Amino acid sequence: MPKKNSMPVKERAKAGVESGEEFLPGELCLKLHRIMVRARYMEERMIKMSKSGEGFFWIGGPGEEAFNACLGLQVKKGEGPAYDYLHLHYRNSATMVAMGMELIDGISQMGMTFSDPFSVGRNFPSHFSRKAWNVVPVSSVIEVQFAMAPGTAIVQKRHGGDGVTIVVGGEAGAAEGDFTSCLIWSTRPGNELPVLMITMNNGWGISTAHCSQHSCEYTSERGKAFGIPGEVVDGNDPVASWFAIERALAHCRSERKPFMLDAVVSRLYGHSSSSGAPHSGEADCIAQFEEKMLSAGIIEQGAIDQIHEDAKAEAEAALAQAMKEPKPRIEDIERFTYAPSDVDPVYPKDYTGLP
Numbered sequence: 001m002p003k004k005n006s007m008p009v010k011e012r013a014k015a016g017v018e019s020g021e022e023f024l025p026g027e028l029c030l031k032l033h034r035i036m037v038r039a040r041y042m043e044e045r046m047i048k049m050s051k052s053g054e055g056f057f058w059i060g061g062p063g064e065e066a067f068n069a070c071l072g073l074q075v076k077k078g079e080g081p082a083y084d085y086l087h088l089h090y091r092n093s094a095t096m097v098a099m100g101m102e103l104i105d106g107i108s109q110m111g112m113t114f115s116d117p118f119s120v121g122r123n124f125p126s127h128f129s130r131k132a133w134n135v136v137p138v139s140s141v142i143e144v145q146f147a148m149a150p151g152t153a154i155v156q157k158r159h160g161g162d163g164v165t166i167v168v169g170g171e172a173g174a175a176e177g178d179f180t181s182c183l184i185w186s187t188r189p190g191n192e193l194p195v196l197m198i199t200m201n202n203g204w205g206i207s208t209a210h211c212s213q214h215s216c217e218y219t220s221e222r223g224k225a226f227g228i229p230g231e232v233v234d235g236n237d238p239v240a241s242w243f244a245i246e247r248a249l250a251h252c253r254s255e256r257k258p259f260m261l262d263a264v265v266s267r268l269y270g271h272s273s274s275s276g277a278p279h280s281g282e283a284d285c286i287a288q289f290e291e292k293m294l295s296a297g298i299i300e301q302g303a304i305d306q307i308h309e310d311a312k313a314e315a316e317a318a319l320a321q322a323m324k325e326p327k328p329r330i331e332d333i334e335r336f337t338y339a340p341s342d343v344d345p346v347y348p349k350d351y352t353g354l355p
Contacts, residue, residue, distance in 0.1 A: 017292045019239035026298035032073070032238050033293065034307055036065035036286050039094035041311040042103045043269075045319055046110045046125055050273040054323065055110040058273040060126045061091030063266035064200055066285035067235035070242040071198075072098025074249060075166070077133050081159035085134045085152040087145035087167040090126040091200060092138075095168075099133060104318035113325035120335065121328040143173035146197070150185035153193035162253040168198040171262075172205025174219040186258040187226045195258040196248050197223075200235065202267035207275070220260040228258050235263030236285040 016025040024032075043062045049055035061068060072095040076084045088095065093106055105117050112121040118129050118137075129137035136152070139145060149167035156163040167182065186193040199219040203210050216222060220230030229251065233244035241263065248259045266282035293299045 015296050015298050017239055017289070017296050017298070019237050022239050022243045024239045024242055026296070028242075029238070029289075029293055029296075029298055032066075032069050032242075033286075033289060033299075034311075035069040035072070035098045036094060036238075036289070037307050038103060038311045038314065039065050039069070039097045040286060041308075041315040042097070042106050042318070043093060045315040046107060047269060047273065047277050049107070049110050049319070050277070054319070055112065055125065058110065058125055058277060059090050059271070060269075061093050063202065063268035063280075063282065063285065064091050064235065064263075065094040066238040066289065067200070067233075067241040067245075067263045067265060068092055068094035069098045070238055070245050071095050071166070071168075074242075074245050075099060075133075076163065079132050079134060081152075081156045081163055082161045083134050083163050085136060085149075085156070085163070085165045087136050087149045087152070087165065088128060088138050089145065089169050089173075089200075090124070090138055090140075091170070092128065092168055093126055096128050096130075096135070101128075101130075102318070103314055104321055107315070107318045108322045108325065111319075111322045111325075112327065113322050114328050114332075115322070115325040120332060122333070143169050143176035143178045145169060145178075146176070146182035147178035149182055149195050149197075150193055153186065153195045157191075157193055157256060162194075164194045164196055164249060164252040166196045166198065168200060170205065171199045171201040171203075171210050171219050172208065172213070174199060174222070175205075175213065179219075183223065183226045183228065187228060192257040194252040194256045196252050196261065197228075197258060198261045198263065201262050201264050204267055204271070206271045218262040220262045223258075223260040228260050230260035230262065232262040232264065235265035236283055236288060238285070238289055 016023050017029050040062055043060045046055065046058050046060060050058035075086065077099055109116040109118050110125040114121055118127060124140055127138040129135055136148065145167050146169060149165050153165035156165060182195065182197060186195040218232050220232060223230045231244050234240045244261060248261050251259045268280055268282060268284065269277040270280060290304055
């Protein structure tokens, strides 16, 4: 353990963490670290909820916080085609926290309460959606977001500006046809689209090893046949992740063409609560980052301990508040699900899709 650092606080802010030839200043490192820790405690509290009966199912992103926090801070956040669209998957909790989501939002959805801002307590946990941030509703159906992404990118291309469509999924889901559809639609000659395709590669598709199913080591290799440039990055390293995302977004914003990113990450609690969510013992991006921050002298162990305590207290307070909230009502089952239609008077209370 590094010795206690006597460097003044102002000097620590000027210091930072290096990874190869890349460097993040201390102030940004501290910001990323706090986001990562807060997201982790939210997820770990949600796992406990699934085991205690306060929630019925959990799936999330412990182990992916480093990359996801960097992504969330670099998104051009807003509503409409001038801003970035996000087609996320259910392991992007740290991205949402980095963008400004409160921990109680995730915990309320886990607890299926009426105050759940994403689905009014009617969807799985980590199925985010936020119109004001262009966060398209997360689907439980694997990889369909890759078939949806070209739609928002077409709108952005026609609108002009530098808005990018960001789509995220797992490497196992890249076997779906939806993934290939994105490759095709984003590279049609003369109609290329500003799509950033991100694969979170944790090496597993539920219980099936990636290496036993895919002939290529990284999904970005599949982009070569379509002329899509790509990069593989250590998703457990916030410094490497930050600059890989920065380069990828810069390409999409300036060239108005697609880019592929492979983030190699850990899966710390298995696939979901269906497999018991045991700790895997894989590399922990938070612990690794803390060691680098301590060595760089931008934080002391006491401050790290306090950040963990604060995040744990925040998650516990969020749970206490969420458990006081009412559950969804039967009469709300169709709320925000079906848009008003001219034929409603003809077919009252009939939502079967009749003309």
